[in-house]
Amino acid sequence: MKGFSALVLLLSMATIVNATPVDTYEFKSVDNQKRALSLAHSLRCPQCQNQNLIDSNSPVAQDLRLEVYQMVDEGKGDDEIVEFMTSRYGEFVLYKPRMEAKTYVLWLGPIALLLFGGVIGFFFIRKQRIAESNNQELSSEEQQELDRLLKRDAK
Amino acid sequence: MKKLVLFIPLVVVLGMGVFLYKGLFLNPQQLDSALEGKPIPAFQLEVLEKSGETVTNETLKGKVGLLNVWATWCPSCKYEHPFLMSLARKNILPIYGINYRDERALAIRELSREGNPYAINIYDHDGRLGLDLGVYGAPESFLVDHKGVIRYRYAGPIDRNVWKETLYPMVQQLQAEAAKDGAS
Secondary structure (H helix, E strand, O other): OHHHHHHHHHHHHHHHHHHOOOOOOOOOOHHHHHHHHHHHHOEEOOOOOOOEOOOOOOHHHHHHHHHHHHHHHOOOOHHHHHHHHHHHHOHHHEOOOOOOHHHHHHHHHHHHHHHHHHHHHHHHHHHHHHHHHHHHOOOHHHHHHHHHHHHHHHO | OHHHHHOHHHHHHHHHHHHHHHHHOOOOOOOOOOOOOOEOOOOEEEEOOOOOOEEEHHHHOOOOEEEEEEOOOOHHHHHHHHHHHHHHHHOOOOEEEEEEOOOHHHHHHHHHHHOOOOOEEEEEOOOHHHHHOOOOOOOEEEEEOOOOEEEEEEEOOOOHHHHHHHHHHHHHHHHHHHHHOOOO
16 A cells, blocks of 8 residues: 555656646746747757757757747747747748748648549549449340340250 | 540659659758848857957958857867868958857867867857857858858858858858958
């Protein structure tokens, strides 16, 4: 029993540690903290290529997330903070690229491909249907001929 | 005509193949700098060797220069250092150092031991200038024109090849621009 409660304590401590990946930064409010964390999650660490600012331990990521926290606490808007990041590190830091001429292919490409596939599928199926319905209908002459052939074979 | 339509998916797939294949050879370490074409961010920092003396972004105007971000904790900077020394000896352009997140005493000692290729050393202890420059590692270098505008960023150590093939042609071009504007 003692071992069990120790385990529970240990596990709950582990979750506490996990719940605050905030270094030692103290936010002015819980709302600020939430917003800052979600923002930092949506920004990519420029050095480590495929980690967000929270996940990464690199010095740059530490600096940048601190910057994000401070800007949130100063009351800056999301747009302003994202602008701050992209003006220094470029579009690369955005996990979700902005919609602009450069990224149309990225955003609209999949939809275009889906439409393209849909159109091809539609025509393909229609063609098959037409072919099928043509096959099924025998004229009465053809039917008679078929019956005659079948009868001859049966004999 | 109808037969040709059947080839459209093949063409699309081949097109995507070429596109993705090219993507394999991009170097993800070399990001485009968001600052190319923008002036050096405004700053006011101390000179590394003289704690009372300040440098600002205005100090760097007037000449085509190379801004080099370095630190004693950075192994690639040590690799790069001998080339910077030989470059400094050629007197082609001033090299400005940004001593990035470093200890002053360590940095000064390193320079006195290994040689100092820098015309001015900017002491960026808390990395604020580095942050404004979009630096994500060291070494990084910025080519700055005579108006103080960042024209090119190179991430990684400069060596003979990088200099010969990439940087020097741009330096020559920028210096020609400067000469045209009548700057020295």
